[in-house]
Amino acid sequence: MGQCWDFVELLGRDLSITIFNLLDDPADLVRVSFVSRSWRRFVIAYCFSKHLCLSIWPELSNFSRVVEISGSTVSANAESSSSAEWKNLEREHRVYAYLSHCIVSPMGKMDCIGEAISASSTDNYPDESIDNTLEDAERVDLRPSYWSSKGEEDPSVSEMLTYRLCSKLCVIDEIRIQPFRAFFQYGYPIYSAKSVRFRMGQCRFPQKQRTLPSEHAAGRSADNYIWTYVSPVFQMAQENVLQSFKLPRPVVCVGGVVQIELMGRVQKQEMDDLYYICVCHVQIIGYPLAPVIDVDVIDSMGNLVLKYFPGARGCKISQEVMPSEETREHSGWNAIAARIRQLGVVRGWNQAIVGRLLGNIPEDVDDDEDEDDDDDDDEVVDG
Structure with missing residues (x-):
């Protein structure tokens, strides 16, 4: 020196x-x-x-x-x-x-959603299932494409949409959500939520298969996952556009599971006078760390093994x-x-x-x- x-x-x-x-x-x-x-x-x-x-x-x-x-x-x-x-x-x-x-x-960003896992409720399954939110259009095969919750008299009832990412380690910095506009109803009502919040983490039982939506799915979901990150609450506009929610910092989703909490309801349906939330499209923007870096879940307590593959990038x-x-x-x-x-x-x-x-x-x-x-x-x- x-x-x-x-x-x-x-x-x-x-x-x-x-x-x-x-x-x-x-x-x-x-x-x-x-x-x-x-x-x-x-x-x-x-x-x-x-x-x-x-x-x-x-x-x-x-x-x-x-x-x-x-x-x-x-x-x-x-x-x-x-x-x-x-x-x-x-x-x-x-x-x-x-x-x-x-x-x-800096890496090329992409929609990191691999598949939809479950919704806390679904009005008409499978026609209005969470799988429809993976489509980027309001109509698919000439039919409306959206997820709809069950109707509620109380507008404060929340809903959860849970997704599995394309990798168990993804860096996420933005989530985009498009509320659904019911173009087949009078006045074209938009069934947005009042606000949203995001959770990221892992499934306690990775071998568990996806469950069909039901009225009690939200309670089971809370027991099935370990959340390592919870975002602030973001306000959602009652607009039929793909709305962007930027996280305060890039977050590493460890375990590859993201849950969207849709908080509060703003739109009643005239037919039954109940409040609904409907979502047309969801994107979770970031980039996967695989195949160079991966993770294995050891047990249901959240213990993990970090795996590094130096040859994966050549x-x-x-x-x-x-x-x-x-x-x-x-x-x-x-x-x-x-x-x-x-x-x-x-x-x-x-x-x-x-x-x-x-x-x-x-x-x-x-x-x-x-x-x-x-x-x-x-x-x-x-x-």
Whole structure:
């Protein structure tokens, strides 16, 4: 590290942990791990990548272990020797760093719905079933296409629509819902809800088959699922358009189940003087993390296994998450030093002390690490 001091060794464990915990970008932790051998071991030993990932996306906190599957070889963190324990820590560092990278990286978004599971009630099954909400038109084969709840005298009664996504791990940031306009009724009434809320999670019994709608399906549904994320309440307009509900942040749906709660009713049907909710079309917008990252449900308590398939993308994790040799040459120690100095300015640190600890390295000077550090970095890239 040239003429500068290594503050990890100088300040000791506790102060160094405090400083590293100030880094709030997962990519910075990956860059930090390439500064030197001691920094790499420090980042891995104290699981900074895992802790940061879980602090940003708390819905990922139910993973009991991580497995890495390469071809027919499964490497799991269930070994007991000190050497195996270190390999487990390295594995977690790689997988959580890659998982964070996948979540924050821009990807092509799509409608992630795989199938409809159930509705809390259905007025005329199967003509008005939840399956109709997967169609993107008001008419299919010259017939109206929509889901309808049962009628209620009380306009405050809610309804639930539950869907299974195309992958058990999907990043979701937007849900779109189009209320149904009854073009075959006088006045073209629109049977929207007053507001909506979304839940994401997993089925307690993944082998359980979908159930037919009934008046009591909502009660059973509450017992069948574990929700790891619940959204704020969004107001719905009584308009016959595909309405967009953007989540406050991208959410990782762990388990691949999304439930839409339609809260309150605004439209009566003249025929029976009851309130209904009808939905024409639903989209759940995001992108799946499969086939590179998947999850297995261990038990009905919500314990999960995080599975990583490095060969599924045809390249190693390091080629996408870890800096390349060219990138490291220009953005290794210099980039980290600059980030720490910038953070110090924001937090009011004494810049003279910061400069003494980090060294005054010009931005156009290449990193000069010893051969041992280069070899060790290659282990992370290849491993």
